[in-house]
Amino acid sequence: MPRLVIDGKTVVAKEGTFLLQAAREAGIDIPTLCEHPAVEPYGGCRMCLVDVTRPEWDGWSKMVVSCLFPVEDGIIVSTKSERVMNTRRVVIDLLLARCPNTPLVQKMAAEYGIEKTSYVQNPEPTDCILCGLCTRVCDEMGTSAISSSSRGAGREIAPPFNEPPPDCIGCLACAEICPTGFIKYETSNSKRVIWNKEFEMLRCPTCGRGHITKAQAAWHDGKVPGRYFEQCDACKRKAQAAMAVTLMGGSQIR
Amino acid sequence: MRIESKQAFEEAVKAATALNEKRTREIMVCCGTGCLANGSQAVADAFAQRIGDLGLDVKLSLHAKTTGCHGFCERGPLVVLKPEGILYTKVKPRDVDEILEKTVGNGEIIPRLLYRNPENRQPIEKYEEIPFYKHQVRVSMRNIGRIDPASLDDALAHGAYAGMARALFELTPEQVIAEVRESGLRGRGGAGFSTARKWDATRKAVGERKFVLCNGDEGDPGAFKDRSIMEGDPHAVIEGMVIGAYAIGAREGYVYVRDEYPLAVHHMNLAIEKAKERGLLGKNILGTGFDFDLKVSRGGGAFVCGESSALMRSIEGKIGEPRAKYIHASDRGLFDLPTALNNVETWSVVGQILNQGGAWFASMGTKKSKGTKSFSLVGKVKNTGLIELPMGTTLRHIIFDIGGGILKNRPFKAVQTGGPSGGCLPADKLDLPVDYEVLSENGSMMGSGGMIVMDDRTCMVDVARYFLNFLIDESCGKCIPCREGLKQMLHIFDDLVEGRGKPGDIERIERLCKGMQLGSLCELGKSAPNPVLSTLQYFRDEYEAHINDKVCPAGMCRELTTYKINHDPCTGCHMCTRVCPTDAISGKPKEKHAIDQQLCISCGSCFDVCPEEQCIVFLPKKDIGGAHATAGN
Structure with missing residues (x-):
C-alpha cells in the first residue's frame, strides 16, 4: 500500500484512491466545492489544489487537484503551502465576484480572509457556482436530462434549449445535491415542478403522501422488484417492522 | 487496383512517375483556401476548358491541375508553370488565353503577371528565386502546391507512401520508433513532447484496442499551417498515421478536423477513400497483413477541443471539455484506451523521416529542436x-x-x-x-x-486585450480560474484602454495571472496569461502610460487618442475626407483640411491613407483639452 507524507504526517493509503480521500481519512482537511462521494471527481472548482513533490525532485514541486490525483508511494504533499493558499485565495475571490450573496461561498472566502471580492462584482448575482454536481448526478442516474450549456463566461446549467427537459423524471437528485440551493422546485402530494416540467405524483396507498413522481417510478420499472414504489419508504418500513414483530412472536408495536 | 506486395507498390510508383514525365508542361493552379477566396477556381476551370479544346496529342503533354496552398496567399490566385517554374501572381480567368498562347505556346514571359520585388520593383520570373520561397526548406509541406491533392497517382509520383512502404516491408515496430527517436522529432502542436517517447509509451501500454489520433483542430487566430497540409497533401498525414499505428500497434485512428475547414475535410475524406481503394489503408495494407482503419471526425469549432483530453471527449461524442491528465493518454486516452495523439504537421513529416532516415531529419535544426x-x-x-x-x-x-x-x-x-x-x-x-x-x-x-x-502602430495593451477577448469565448468554463479569471482580466483591460486604469492595476493583473497559471485545469487557462505577461515584461512602459498618463503611445486606443491635421504639410489631396466615416474632415481639394473633434471617432482611417509626412498626426486626447477632450463622451 502506498506510503506518503501529507503535511508532515505519514499516511498509508489504499491502492487506487485519490489524494483527497487519503488526506481526509488521515484527518487532514482540504476544501472542496465540486466534490461529492456520490459522483466521480470532476476537478472543476480547483479549491483542493495541493503541492506534490518527491525527495529526488530537488525542491521542485507540482500543483495538482487532490480529488483526481492518484496516490503514489513516496510523495510528499503539502496542502497549505504558500502558493497553494495564494492560488486558492485567487480562486475563491473570483468565485465570490460571481456569487457575492451565496452563503457557502461567503463562508469559504472568509476562511481565506476575504470579506469582499477584490474583483468586479457580478451585476446579476447568482447562486450557481457551476460545480457540475447536478449534471453529473443526473448523468449517473442515467437520465442526462440537464447539462451545461454555452462556453466560457456564458456557461450555465440548463435543460436542452431551456425548455422543460424531456428526459427529466423529477427525481430531485440535482436539487438535493446542489450545495447552494440554486435549483428550485415545488412539490406537493399531487404534483411536482422542477425545470419548468410538471410531474404527477404517485401516492402511497397507506398514508396518501405523494412520495415519488410517476415518471421516476416508470424509469425504475423493471430495475427494482415489481411493486417496490407503490408504498412510500416510511410506510414500507412500518410494514416491515410489523412483519418482523409478528414473526418474532407478536408483542405490541408502538 | 489494390497494391498487395512490395513489387506491386514499386510498379505503381513507376507507372505514376511515367505518366507524370509524359506531361512535359504542367500548369499548377493554387486552389488552397486563400487563393479560392481570390477566385482561383475560375482560373483553374478556364485552363481546363481551354486545354480540353486542344487536340489529344497536346493534352497528353500539357496538363493543368489544381493544387494545395503555395503559401504566398497574399499574391493569389497563383499559377506555377513547369518545367521552368515560372510563377504568375494575381491571375484572372481573362489571363488564361494569354498564358496559353504566349508562355505555353511561345515560351514568352508575361511581365505583367510576374511577382515584383517590393524593394526595387524588379520582376522575378522563377518561383524559387523569390525571397519568400528561396529561403524555405520544405519537409512537411514538400508536396503542397506540387501535387493535386485529389489524385493518389500524383502523390505516388512525388514520393508519397515510400516511407510507409519501408516501415511495413523492412522494419519492425521497434525499429520504426528507433528511427523516429533518432530524428529527434517533437510534437508540432506546440508543446514539443518527444514523438518517439509518446509512441513508445503507447506501444508498451496495455489495452485491448489502441488508437492513433491526428489533431487538426487548429484554431489560433492567424494560424493555418495544418489546414494547408490537410488541404494540399492529405496523403502525407495518412502515411504518417499508418506508420505510427504500425509502430504502436493500433488498428484504428481518427483525424479530428474542425468543421470550419470544409476543404480540408473534403480532401482528407477523398484521400482516405482513394488510399483504401488501392490497399494503402484499411485491411491488409500493401499485402503485409497489417490492418489500420482511419476516419475523419469533424469538430464543432470549439477552440478548446484542440486540447488533447477535450478532443478525445469530443470524438467520444461527449461535451468537448478537458479533464485532469494525471493519467497519460498513452495509458488511458480515447475511450479510456491507450492513445497517441499528434498534430497534423507531426504526422506529415513521419513519412519523410522513414523515407530519408532519422539522421537526415536530425541534421537540420538546433541541439534540442530538430528538423x-x-x-x-x-x-x-x-x-x-x-x-x-x-x-x-x-x-x-x-x-x-x-x-x-x-x-x-x-x-x-x-x-x-x-x-x-x-x-x-x-x-x-x-x-x-x-x-x-x-x-x-x-x-x-x-x-x-x-x-x-x-x-509601431500596434498598442501592446490592446494586443493583450485582443487575445483575452478571444479566449473569454473559447474557454470551456469548467474551472473557475480560467472562466472567471478571463472575465475579470478583461474588465481590467477594458478599463486600461478606455482611460479608467488606476495605480495598482499592474499588480492586480500579475496576481491574477499567477492564480490562473497555477490554478487552471488545462493548458488553455494555464497559458492564457502569456500574452499579458509577455507584453508586461517587454512593454511595461506602455501599460504605465495607459494607467498613469491616460496615453496610448501607439495611438490606437480610441478613447485616449485624437487626430490633428498640421497645416503646413497638407496639400489638400482630399484622401482623408474620402475615407472618414463620420465626415469629420472639412476642406476643399487643394486647400488645407481640418478635423472637427466633435465628430471625430479616432478611428485612424485618415492617418492610414495620408500620403504626406507629419501631415495627419495623432496625439493624446487629453492634450487637446477643453470640450475636445470629452468629444464623443
Whole structure:
C-alpha cells in the first residue's frame, strides 16, 4: 500500500484512491466545492489544489487537484503551502465576484480572509457556482436530462434549449445535491415542478403522501422488484417492522 | 487496383512517375483556401476548358491541375508553370488565353503577371528565386502546391507512401520508433513532447484496442499551417498515421478536423477513400497483413477541443471539455484506451523521416529542436503566407528576408508567436534562433506556429486585450480560474484602454495571472496569461502610460487618442475626407483640411491613407483639452 507524507504526517493509503480521500481519512482537511462521494471527481472548482513533490525532485514541486490525483508511494504533499493558499485565495475571490450573496461561498472566502471580492462584482448575482454536481448526478442516474450549456463566461446549467427537459423524471437528485440551493422546485402530494416540467405524483396507498413522481417510478420499472414504489419508504418500513414483530412472536408495536 | 506486395507498390510508383514525365508542361493552379477566396477556381476551370479544346496529342503533354496552398496567399490566385517554374501572381480567368498562347505556346514571359520585388520593383520570373520561397526548406509541406491533392497517382509520383512502404516491408515496430527517436522529432502542436517517447509509451501500454489520433483542430487566430497540409497533401498525414499505428500497434485512428475547414475535410475524406481503394489503408495494407482503419471526425469549432483530453471527449461524442491528465493518454486516452495523439504537421513529416532516415531529419535544426517547422507568417509584413524553415532560424531572417520587412517600411515593434498561448517578442529579440526552448525562455512559445508581426502602430495593451477577448469565448468554463479569471482580466483591460486604469492595476493583473497559471485545469487557462505577461515584461512602459498618463503611445486606443491635421504639410489631396466615416474632415481639394473633434471617432482611417509626412498626426486626447477632450463622451 502506498506510503506518503501529507503535511508532515505519514499516511498509508489504499491502492487506487485519490489524494483527497487519503488526506481526509488521515484527518487532514482540504476544501472542496465540486466534490461529492456520490459522483466521480470532476476537478472543476480547483479549491483542493495541493503541492506534490518527491525527495529526488530537488525542491521542485507540482500543483495538482487532490480529488483526481492518484496516490503514489513516496510523495510528499503539502496542502497549505504558500502558493497553494495564494492560488486558492485567487480562486475563491473570483468565485465570490460571481456569487457575492451565496452563503457557502461567503463562508469559504472568509476562511481565506476575504470579506469582499477584490474583483468586479457580478451585476446579476447568482447562486450557481457551476460545480457540475447536478449534471453529473443526473448523468449517473442515467437520465442526462440537464447539462451545461454555452462556453466560457456564458456557461450555465440548463435543460436542452431551456425548455422543460424531456428526459427529466423529477427525481430531485440535482436539487438535493446542489450545495447552494440554486435549483428550485415545488412539490406537493399531487404534483411536482422542477425545470419548468410538471410531474404527477404517485401516492402511497397507506398514508396518501405523494412520495415519488410517476415518471421516476416508470424509469425504475423493471430495475427494482415489481411493486417496490407503490408504498412510500416510511410506510414500507412500518410494514416491515410489523412483519418482523409478528414473526418474532407478536408483542405490541408502538 | 489494390497494391498487395512490395513489387506491386514499386510498379505503381513507376507507372505514376511515367505518366507524370509524359506531361512535359504542367500548369499548377493554387486552389488552397486563400487563393479560392481570390477566385482561383475560375482560373483553374478556364485552363481546363481551354486545354480540353486542344487536340489529344497536346493534352497528353500539357496538363493543368489544381493544387494545395503555395503559401504566398497574399499574391493569389497563383499559377506555377513547369518545367521552368515560372510563377504568375494575381491571375484572372481573362489571363488564361494569354498564358496559353504566349508562355505555353511561345515560351514568352508575361511581365505583367510576374511577382515584383517590393524593394526595387524588379520582376522575378522563377518561383524559387523569390525571397519568400528561396529561403524555405520544405519537409512537411514538400508536396503542397506540387501535387493535386485529389489524385493518389500524383502523390505516388512525388514520393508519397515510400516511407510507409519501408516501415511495413523492412522494419519492425521497434525499429520504426528507433528511427523516429533518432530524428529527434517533437510534437508540432506546440508543446514539443518527444514523438518517439509518446509512441513508445503507447506501444508498451496495455489495452485491448489502441488508437492513433491526428489533431487538426487548429484554431489560433492567424494560424493555418495544418489546414494547408490537410488541404494540399492529405496523403502525407495518412502515411504518417499508418506508420505510427504500425509502430504502436493500433488498428484504428481518427483525424479530428474542425468543421470550419470544409476543404480540408473534403480532401482528407477523398484521400482516405482513394488510399483504401488501392490497399494503402484499411485491411491488409500493401499485402503485409497489417490492418489500420482511419476516419475523419469533424469538430464543432470549439477552440478548446484542440486540447488533447477535450478532443478525445469530443470524438467520444461527449461535451468537448478537458479533464485532469494525471493519467497519460498513452495509458488511458480515447475511450479510456491507450492513445497517441499528434498534430497534423507531426504526422506529415513521419513519412519523410522513414523515407530519408532519422539522421537526415536530425541534421537540420538546433541541439534540442530538430528538423523543420512551419509557420503562418501574418500581420504587418510585406509577404504574408505559409513558410517552412529549419529550427533555429532567426526571427529577423523570417520577418525581414522571407517576410520582406514591415509594411510601408514602418518600424518593427513586436512579433507574436504561438497564438493565444504565446507571447510577444520585441525588437531586441529579433536575433533569437526560433526553437522550443528559446521561445519559452523568452516568455513566448512555439505553439501552433502562428507568427503575427506588429509595427509601431500596434498598442501592446490592446494586443493583450485582443487575445483575452478571444479566449473569454473559447474557454470551456469548467474551472473557475480560467472562466472567471478571463472575465475579470478583461474588465481590467477594458478599463486600461478606455482611460479608467488606476495605480495598482499592474499588480492586480500579475496576481491574477499567477492564480490562473497555477490554478487552471488545462493548458488553455494555464497559458492564457502569456500574452499579458509577455507584453508586461517587454512593454511595461506602455501599460504605465495607459494607467498613469491616460496615453496610448501607439495611438490606437480610441478613447485616449485624437487626430490633428498640421497645416503646413497638407496639400489638400482630399484622401482623408474620402475615407472618414463620420465626415469629420472639412476642406476643399487643394486647400488645407481640418478635423472637427466633435465628430471625430479616432478611428485612424485618415492617418492610414495620408500620403504626406507629419501631415495627419495623432496625439493624446487629453492634450487637446477643453470640450475636445470629452468629444464623443
